[in-house]
Amino acid sequence: MICRRTGRLGRVTLNRPSALNALTLDMITLATRTLREWLTDSAVELVVVDGAGERAFCAGGDITVVHGAAEGDQRIAKELWRAEYELDALLAHYPKPVAFLMDGIVMGGGLGLSGHHRGLRIVTERTxxxxxxxxxxxxxxxxxxxxxTRTPGLLGTHLALTAGRxxxxxxxxxxxxxxxVDSSRLPxxxxxxxxxxxxSELTYPAASPLLGDGPWIQACYSAxxxxxxxxxxxxxxxxxxSEAANAVDSASPTALAVxxxxxxxxxxxxxxxxxxxxxxRLCSRFLDSPDLAEGIRAAVIDKDRAxxxxxxSHEEVSAEAVASYFEPLPEGELQLPPRPCGPTTR
Structure with a gap:
C-alpha cells in the first residue's frame, strides 16, 4: 500500500500487482489510518484510490489467509474481515470526495472498497x-x-448466484x-x-449487454x-x-441458498x-462449513476446479440450515466505529 499526497489529492495505491492487489491486513490497517488522518487535513481535498499495475484494481481480500483460517485458527480471518469491513464503512461515508480508478479486475473486496461511495467510480475497457x-x-x-439488491430488477441476484463477470x-x-474512460487516458x-x-470530456458511453437480458433474468430469479x-x-x-444454469450448478449449494x-x-x-x-455473521459461519476450505482449495490452491x-445437492440444504447462518454470533457481533466526521468538500 502506498499512501501519499500530490497537490490537493490524497493518493492510496493498492500495491500488490503480482497478487492482483489482494488486500492484506497490513494494507487495510495503513489505508484506514491514513484516511482517518486526512479527514482533518485541509490540504487533502479529494482522495484517489487505485491499484498498481495494469491487471487489477483489487481482486478482493487475501484468500490464502481465509483458507488457512478455515483449516486452522479462525481468528486470523475474522481479524481481517473486521478490519476490512471497517475500511469499507469508512469509505462509504467518507465526507470528502473519493475517486476510485477501477481499472482491471474488481472482485469481492475490491467492490467493497469502491462500490458504496458514489460519484467518481471510474471504470475502463479493461474492467x-x-x-x-x-x-x-x-x-x-x-x-x-x-x-x-439495488441493481435494476434482479440483475444483482443473477450476478451473485452465477459469480458472473x-x-x-x-x-x-x-x-x-x-x-x-479509456485506460490510456487515466493519466x-x-x-x-x-x-x-x-x-466529462474524458468519459465515453459504455453499452450494457446485461440490460437486454433483463426479462429472462427477472422471470428466472424471481423463483x-x-x-x-x-x-x-x-x-x-x-x-x-443455459450458461447461467451451468454456473449455478457448479457453485456450492449451501453458499447459493445462503x-x-x-x-x-x-x-x-x-x-x-x-x-x-x-x-x-455469514463469513464466521462459513468458516465452520467444509465448503469454504474446499472451494478455495479447488479454485486457488490446487486449481483443479473440481x-x-x-x-x-440443493435438496439436501434445509431451510433450517440456511437460517442458522443468520443467527447472532455467540462470541459477539461485529462492532464498527462511528461514522467519520470532518470537513467536507463534496
Missing part, C-alpha cells in the same frame, strides 16, 4: 467486475448484498460504477482531478428457491440462461453497517 464468492463456498460480503457498461448500468483523469476539472431458479433457467431458450436469503434480507436494509454485520461440496 472486469464480479462477486464470485459462491464459487468458493462463500456468500458475497463487504456489503455486496446491499449493492446487488461484467464489463464497464454493465457496471454502470447496475449502479456499481459512474463513468467509463489525464488524474490530471483533471488534481486541477479540479470536470471529467422462491435455488432449485426452482435452476429449473427455470434450464427451461429458457436463451443460450445465456446468498439468496442474504440478498432478500438486504432489500430492507438502509445502510452498509447493517449489511456488514450480516456479512460478518470442488466436492458437502452437501452436494
Amino acid at each position: 472486469v467486475l464480479a462477486m464470485p464468492e459462491v464459487a468458493i463456498g462463500l456468500a458475497p460480503d463487504v456489503g455486496g448484498a446491499l449493492l446487488l 461484467i464489463g464497464p457498461g454493465d457496471a454502470i448500468a447496475c449502479g456499481l460504477a459512474d463513468h467509463a 489525464e483523469v488524474l490530471g483533471a482531478l488534481e486541477r479540479g476539472e470536470p471529467l 422462491p428457491t435455488v432449485t426452482e431458479i435452476r429449473k427455470r433457467l434450464r427451461a429458457r431458450p436463451e443460450p445465456a440462461a 446468498t439468496l436469503e442474504a440478498l432478500r434480507r438486504a432489500r430492507t436494509m438502509t445502510d452498509i453497517e447493517e449489511c456488514l454485520v450480516q456479512d460478518y 470442488p466436492h461440496w458437502n452437501p452436494a
Whole structure:
C-alpha cells in the first residue's frame, strides 16, 4: 500500500500487482489510518484510490489467509474481515470526495472498497467486475448484498448466484460504477482531478449487454428457491440462461441458498453497517462449513476446479440450515466505529 499526497489529492495505491492487489491486513490497517488522518487535513481535498499495475484494481481480500483460517485458527480471518469491513464503512461515508480508478479486475473486496461511495467510480475497457464468492463456498460480503439488491430488477441476484463477470457498461448500468474512460487516458483523469476539472470530456458511453437480458433474468430469479431458479433457467431458450444454469450448478449449494436469503434480507436494509454485520455473521459461519476450505482449495490452491461440496445437492440444504447462518454470533457481533466526521468538500 502506498499512501501519499500530490497537490490537493490524497493518493492510496493498492500495491500488490503480482497478487492482483489482494488486500492484506497490513494494507487495510495503513489505508484506514491514513484516511482517518486526512479527514482533518485541509490540504487533502479529494482522495484517489487505485491499484498498481495494469491487471487489477483489487481482486478482493487475501484468500490464502481465509483458507488457512478455515483449516486452522479462525481468528486470523475474522481479524481481517473486521478490519476490512471497517475500511469499507469508512469509505462509504467518507465526507470528502473519493475517486476510485477501477481499472482491471474488481472482485469481492475490491467492490467493497469502491462500490458504496458514489460519484467518481471510474471504470475502463479493461474492467472486469464480479462477486464470485459462491464459487468458493462463500456468500458475497463487504456489503455486496446491499449493492446487488439495488441493481435494476434482479440483475444483482443473477450476478451473485452465477459469480458472473461484467464489463464497464454493465457496471454502470447496475449502479456499481459512474463513468467509463479509456485506460490510456487515466493519466489525464488524474490530471483533471488534481486541477479540479470536470471529467466529462474524458468519459465515453459504455453499452450494457446485461440490460437486454433483463426479462429472462427477472422471470428466472424471481423463483422462491435455488432449485426452482435452476429449473427455470434450464427451461429458457436463451443460450445465456443455459450458461447461467451451468454456473449455478457448479457453485456450492449451501453458499447459493445462503446468498439468496442474504440478498432478500438486504432489500430492507438502509445502510452498509447493517449489511456488514450480516456479512460478518455469514463469513464466521462459513468458516465452520467444509465448503469454504474446499472451494478455495479447488479454485486457488490446487486449481483443479473440481470442488466436492458437502452437501452436494440443493435438496439436501434445509431451510433450517440456511437460517442458522443468520443467527447472532455467540462470541459477539461485529462492532464498527462511528461514522467519520470532518470537513467536507463534496
